[in-house]
Amino acid sequence: MGPSGIAIDTIPLTMAIIKKARRESNRYILSSKPMSKV
Secondary structure (H helix, E strand, C coil): CHHHCCCCHHHHHHCCCCCHHHHHHHHHHHHHHHHCCC
């Protein structure tokens, strides 16, 4: 049904990507700057 249908279909995928990105960035921040910033 056009763009709105596509957007609805991609929401779960987008959320999964965001969660993965957050996890990766948190790991990177913790490993690169331990205890320097909260």
